Amino acid sequence: MKTTTFGVDLAKRVFQVHWVDMDTGEINRKQFKREQLVSFFAKQAPALIAMEACGSAHYWARRFAGFGHQVRLIAPAFVRPFVKRNKTDVADAQAIWEAAQRPEMRFVAVKSEPQQAVLTLHRVRQQLKKMHRMQTNQIHGLLYEFGATVHRGWHSMDDAARQLTELADTLPAMVIDTLREQLQRVETLAQDIRTIERRLAAWQRQDEAATRLVAIPGVGLLTSTAAVATIGQASTFRSGREFSACIGLVPRQSGTGGRVKLLGISKRGDVYLRTLLIHGARSVLTHSKHLDDMLQRLLARRPFNVVVVALANRMARMIWALLAHGRTYQPGYAVHAV
Template identity: 75%
Template sequence: MKTTTFGVDLAKRVFQIHWVDTETGEIGRRQLKRAQLREFFANRPPAIIAMEACGSAHFWGRQLISLGHEARLIAPQFVRPFVKRNKTDAADAQAIWEAAQRPEMRFVAVKSEAQQSVLTLHRVREQLVKVRTMQINQMHGLLYEFGAAVPANRHNLGEAAQALTRLADTIPAVVIDTLREQLRRVDALSQDIAEIERRLAAWQRGNEAAKRLMAIPGVGPLSASAAVATIGDARAFRCAREFAAFLGLVPRQSGTGGRVKLLGISKRGDVYLRTLLIHGARAVLACSKHLSETSQRLLGRRPFNVAVVALTNKIARTIWAMLAHDRVYQPGYTAHAA
């Protein structure tokens, strides 16, 4: 007996389902309310349920797995080519169903609740850092308009406060009071960011995989926790290069007539994790005591940023190998052919 495949178009309130009966070949379409979705699949035999990897997809994936089904999440850009007509819920569900049939289709691993919790902390921290940077830049720009050139850096907030004191007699008091309130908001944001980082550090200390990743030069608490939470099961990637491609660290290709041209890195996939790893690699290359002979030779013949990306690619592949094969970091490790 063949397993039935369902295509589900997720939404906040109304869900569209598309499937083909494996025995009769009859096409089925159904529209369900949010409260009806779990009941619908609870009364069905084990099936393959495909969904777009969009909002709430991981939640519904866990729900369907608990009912005995196999959940497959597909990136939205892989579903779009299969939409045959105007974009409707029914057309999207059918496109998801068709995309799930492709033998070479790549699927997104369903994240656990713990993974999503850690990534939630990272997303909130990322947003707070952006807001803090915006407020600091605005404050420094406004001070510059009144003749106070203060370095635009969160570590120089003391200088900004001193500049406000010096300018108290030359600019309106209402401006001074407003900028001091801005300073207090920036300080409050810094405290919130520090609290989130303490929570991430506490989680990282209790996670064995994250602790092992910390041994890699260029991987800190943020990178280690984000990598473990993002990857989940590393065996979902067939090889280290596939994981590097997931992070957008491999070259884009453009070619025709049998000639392929390699371009810059694709920058696809998870932007946040790629950014953390690139910053870590940049810190390693800036610190000479951590440089290997290979890195030194690379810096001697290639621009600094090119070397940074090359080292980031190596770090990403090392992370995959350690998680997929449950290994510890070994400096100077050389892979041997099977």
């Protein structure tokens, strides 16, 4: 007996399901409320359920897997070519159903709750950092309007507080009070960021995979925890290059007639993880006193930022290799042909 494939278009309250009856060939399109969807799949025989890798997809994937179903998540960009004409819930569910049955389709690994929890901390920290930067820049700008210049950087608030004290006798009290409140908000944001980083550090010490990744030069607390949580299952990728391509660190290709032109990096996939890897690679090239011969030769003939991205690409492949094969980092490791 063949396994039935279901295409599910996710939503907050109303879900669209598309499937074909394997015995009669009848095409079924049905709409469910949230509770109805759960009870519907709880009663079905083990089947293949395909969904877009969008909001709440990992939650529903774990829920359906608990009923004994096989779940596949597809990136929305790979579903779009199968949508016929107008984009509706019915058309989306059918497109997901068709995309899931393509032999060369790529799927997204289902994340566990702990992995999603770690990514939640990263997203909150990222937003707090943005807010901290915005408020810090605003304080710098407002003080500059009154002739006070503040040093740039994360630790400039002590300088801003000193400048504000010096201006206390010349500025209206309402301005001084407002800027002091703003300084307090910036300090609160900094404390919240440090709290999240302590939580990530505690999780990293408990996770064996994240602990092994820290040994890679340029991979620290943020990169190691984000990589483990983002990858999910390393076996989802066939090679380190495929993982690197997934996060946009390989060149785009354009060609015809057998001639292929390599362009800049594709910048597809997870922007956050790619940014962390590039920053880590830049730190290695800037502060490391002992670079290997390959990097030194590359720096001699290519622009600095090109070498940074090349090193980030290599770091991504190392991360995949350590996670996929359960290895530890070995400096100077090289693959020898048998």
